[in-house]
Amino acid sequence: MNIKIKNSSNDPIYLQIKNQIRDAILNGELETDELLPSIRFLAKELRVSVITTKRAYDELEKDGFIHSVQGKGSFVAPQNIELMKERFLKKIETNITEILRYAKLAGMSHDELIEMIKTLESEHAECD
Amino acid sequence: MIALMYKDLVALKKALFLLVIVLFLVGFYTVQQGKVMALPLMFILVPLILIGMLWGSDAKSNVDQYIIPGPNKRRTIVLSRYAFVWIVAVIGAVFAVSLKLFAKDSALPELPWYLIAAAMLFLATVISVIQLPLMYKFGAEKARLIFVALYFIVFAFFSYIGGNKELIASIIDKLISLDSKIIGLAIVGVTLLLNGVSYILSVAIYAKKEF
Amino acid sequence: MQNAIELRGLKKRLGNFVLGPIDLTVPRGCIVGYIGENGAGKSTTIKLLLHLMFPDEGEIRLLGKDVQEFTPQMKKDIAYVFDDLYLPEDMTLNNVQNFHRKLYGQAWQDKTFADLVARFNLPDSKSIKHFSRGMKMQLGLALALSHGARLLLLDEATSGLDPVIRDDVLDILLDYIQNENHTVFVSSHILSDLEKVADYIAFIHKGQLLFMETKDDLMNQYGIASLSEEQLEELDDMAIVGKRPHQFGVEVMLKRELVPSDFELEKVSIEDIMVYMIKGKRK
Missing domain, CATH: 3.40.50.300 (P-loop containing nucleotide triphosphate hydrolases)
Structure with missing residues (x-):
C-alpha cells in the first residue's frame, strides 16, 4: 500500500491518510483481516505525529473500515460490499434528485446536464 | 562514585602522567642530595595540585551539569573530590612510615611511627580541606584570593606569637612532657574533625548550588 | 495512566x-x-x-x-x-x-x-x-x-x-x-x-x-492571508493573531473559526505561529 502525504493539500494530514487507507480497503488492495501497520510505525515512516495517525485510525474504525484489538493492532474489518454499494447508490440518488431540482431552476436541458457530467468527469480524471 | 573517579582520572591522564614524572624527578633529586626526609613532604603538595587540576578540568567542561542529572547524588559528587585528597594522604602516611622503618636514615627525625603517620595525614589534608568548601562556595578564583588572605592572617598570627617567645617555649615544654601517643591521637582527632566539618560544609554548599 | x-x-x-x-x-x-x-x-x-x-x-x-x-x-x-x-x-x-x-x-x-x-x-x-x-x-x-x-x-x-x-x-x-x-x-x-x-x-x-x-x-486553527488595509478593517479584531503590514498590503495570521468560511487562508507552519504570536504580543 502506498500512502502519499501532500503538504500542499487542503485536507489535513489525518484525512489524507484515512482516505488513502479507506480507498485501499475498498478497492481490495487491503484484504479483510489483514493487519495494518501500527500507529507508531506508520507515524515513523510517514514522519508525522502519532496523534495524526491515531486520529486516522480512529476515524476508520468509527466508519467501520477497521477494527482494533487491544495489544494486537488494527485489522481490516470485513466489508459488506453489497451493503456498501447500496449505501453509495442511495447517496447518488439523493444527490441526483438535488441536481435535477437545480437544473430545473436553471432551465438546463437533459442533454446539457449529461454534457456537464462528462466534462467534469474528464477534468477529474486529469486531476488524478 | 567509582565512575566519577574514573572520569577524573581519564580526564586528567596527561596531567597526571606529567605530575608523576615531575614527582619522580624531584624525588630522585632529593634522595641524591641525601635529604630523604623531604620526600614525604611532596605528599603535602600533591593533593593541592590534584584538587586544582580537577577543578580546572571540571570548570572547563562544565561537567557538573552533566553528572548532577545522572545517577549520582550531589553528596557523592562532593565525596569523589575528597576521596582523592584522602587517598593521597593515606599513601603519604604509609610512605612516610615505611621510610622511617626501612630507610634507617639518620636525617629522619626521631619520632615514633604513629606520630609520623598522624602528622602526614594532617599535613596532607589540612590545606585542601580548608580550600574545598571555599571553592564550592566562591569558585576557584575567589577561593584562591580568600585563601591567600587567610594565609596572611595565619602568618600574622604566628609572627605575633613568635614575638612572645616565652609562651612558645612553655607550649613546647608542655607538648614534650605529654605522651607522644596522646599527641598522635590528638593530631588524628583534629584531622578527622577538620575533614569531617569541611566535607559536611561542602556537601551543604553543593546541595544548594544551581547550574 | x-x-x-x-x-x-x-x-x-x-x-x-x-x-x-x-x-x-x-x-x-x-x-x-x-x-x-x-x-x-x-x-x-x-x-x-x-x-x-x-x-x-x-x-x-x-x-x-x-x-x-x-x-x-x-x-x-x-x-x-x-x-x-x-x-x-x-x-x-x-x-x-x-x-x-x-x-x-x-x-x-x-x-x-x-x-x-x-x-x-x-x-x-x-x-x-x-x-x-x-x-x-x-x-x-x-x-x-x-x-x-x-x-x-x-x-x-x-x-x-x-x-x-x-x-x-x-x-x-x-x-x-x-x-x-x-x-x-x-x-x-x-x-x-x-x-x-x-x-x-x-x-x-x-x-x-x-x-x-x-x-x-494548532495547524488547523490558524491560517494566513494577504489582505488590503480595507479588507483588514472588515475583519473581527478577535480573529487577528498577528500581522505584518508592508507597503502593498498586510499579511495576517487569523483564527479560522472567527473568519467567514469562504475566506481564503493558507496553511500555517509552526514557525508562522511563533512569529505572528510574538509580533501580536508586541503591539
Missing part, C-alpha cells in the same frame, strides 16, 4: 526574569516541542526538570514521581542532551563509554551504544576535543539512548547543526518513540524539524506558557 511530565504552578525567579507559574502535562508516548525565543525560559525549565535548578514554587513530577524524591536509580530513567556535551575534553569515546558503563551499571546497554556509534560513524580513540559540534551531539544522543531511559529531554540539542544531521536525529527520535512508554521533550527555537514529528507544541514566551496543544489542532 502515568504522565511523563507534570508541572504544577512551577515558578522560578532569576534576577529580573520570572519563569511561570507554569502548569503543563505531557502524556506518555509522545514527542513535545517546547518552543520559544532565546531567553524565553526553555533552558531554565529543563534545568528545573533535571534538578540543576530549584523552583521557588510549585511541583515537578517526572514519570509520576516528584523530582525531589528521585534516587540515583530513578534518575537512570531520565536521559538528557544539551547543546554541548559537558564532558572533559581529553576523554575519548572509549573513556566515555567506560565511564557510563560504571555510572549506569546494569542499565547500560553496550549493544545499543555500539549500534548508534556505528550509525553515526564516530571515532573511538580520538579525544572528544577533536569532535565537531555535530559529532558531540551525536555522542550525547547515543549516550542518552543507551541506558533504557523512558524520558528523553533535549535542550537545543540540534540547534546550529546541518540539516542532514538534524534529519538523522528525527529518525532516531521516531525510533525511540516506537515504544509507547517512551516520551521526548525537545526544546528548540528552530522549528522546521519539529513540525514533522511533534505531537504537541508547547509555546513559552517571556517565561509564560502561552499554550500547549496538539500540533494538528
Whole structure:
C-alpha cells in the first residue's frame, strides 16, 4: 500500500491518510483481516505525529473500515460490499434528485446536464 | 562514585602522567642530595595540585551539569573530590612510615611511627580541606584570593606569637612532657574533625548550588 | 495512566526574569516541542526538570514521581542532551563509554551504544576535543539512548547543526518513540524539524506558557492571508493573531473559526505561529 502525504493539500494530514487507507480497503488492495501497520510505525515512516495517525485510525474504525484489538493492532474489518454499494447508490440518488431540482431552476436541458457530467468527469480524471 | 573517579582520572591522564614524572624527578633529586626526609613532604603538595587540576578540568567542561542529572547524588559528587585528597594522604602516611622503618636514615627525625603517620595525614589534608568548601562556595578564583588572605592572617598570627617567645617555649615544654601517643591521637582527632566539618560544609554548599 | 511530565504552578525567579507559574502535562508516548525565543525560559525549565535548578514554587513530577524524591536509580530513567556535551575534553569515546558503563551499571546497554556509534560513524580513540559540534551531539544522543531511559529531554540539542544531521536525529527520535512508554521533550527555537514529528507544541514566551496543544489542532486553527488595509478593517479584531503590514498590503495570521468560511487562508507552519504570536504580543 502506498500512502502519499501532500503538504500542499487542503485536507489535513489525518484525512489524507484515512482516505488513502479507506480507498485501499475498498478497492481490495487491503484484504479483510489483514493487519495494518501500527500507529507508531506508520507515524515513523510517514514522519508525522502519532496523534495524526491515531486520529486516522480512529476515524476508520468509527466508519467501520477497521477494527482494533487491544495489544494486537488494527485489522481490516470485513466489508459488506453489497451493503456498501447500496449505501453509495442511495447517496447518488439523493444527490441526483438535488441536481435535477437545480437544473430545473436553471432551465438546463437533459442533454446539457449529461454534457456537464462528462466534462467534469474528464477534468477529474486529469486531476488524478 | 567509582565512575566519577574514573572520569577524573581519564580526564586528567596527561596531567597526571606529567605530575608523576615531575614527582619522580624531584624525588630522585632529593634522595641524591641525601635529604630523604623531604620526600614525604611532596605528599603535602600533591593533593593541592590534584584538587586544582580537577577543578580546572571540571570548570572547563562544565561537567557538573552533566553528572548532577545522572545517577549520582550531589553528596557523592562532593565525596569523589575528597576521596582523592584522602587517598593521597593515606599513601603519604604509609610512605612516610615505611621510610622511617626501612630507610634507617639518620636525617629522619626521631619520632615514633604513629606520630609520623598522624602528622602526614594532617599535613596532607589540612590545606585542601580548608580550600574545598571555599571553592564550592566562591569558585576557584575567589577561593584562591580568600585563601591567600587567610594565609596572611595565619602568618600574622604566628609572627605575633613568635614575638612572645616565652609562651612558645612553655607550649613546647608542655607538648614534650605529654605522651607522644596522646599527641598522635590528638593530631588524628583534629584531622578527622577538620575533614569531617569541611566535607559536611561542602556537601551543604553543593546541595544548594544551581547550574 | 502515568504522565511523563507534570508541572504544577512551577515558578522560578532569576534576577529580573520570572519563569511561570507554569502548569503543563505531557502524556506518555509522545514527542513535545517546547518552543520559544532565546531567553524565553526553555533552558531554565529543563534545568528545573533535571534538578540543576530549584523552583521557588510549585511541583515537578517526572514519570509520576516528584523530582525531589528521585534516587540515583530513578534518575537512570531520565536521559538528557544539551547543546554541548559537558564532558572533559581529553576523554575519548572509549573513556566515555567506560565511564557510563560504571555510572549506569546494569542499565547500560553496550549493544545499543555500539549500534548508534556505528550509525553515526564516530571515532573511538580520538579525544572528544577533536569532535565537531555535530559529532558531540551525536555522542550525547547515543549516550542518552543507551541506558533504557523512558524520558528523553533535549535542550537545543540540534540547534546550529546541518540539516542532514538534524534529519538523522528525527529518525532516531521516531525510533525511540516506537515504544509507547517512551516520551521526548525537545526544546528548540528552530522549528522546521519539529513540525514533522511533534505531537504537541508547547509555546513559552517571556517565561509564560502561552499554550500547549496538539500540533494538528494548532495547524488547523490558524491560517494566513494577504489582505488590503480595507479588507483588514472588515475583519473581527478577535480573529487577528498577528500581522505584518508592508507597503502593498498586510499579511495576517487569523483564527479560522472567527473568519467567514469562504475566506481564503493558507496553511500555517509552526514557525508562522511563533512569529505572528510574538509580533501580536508586541503591539
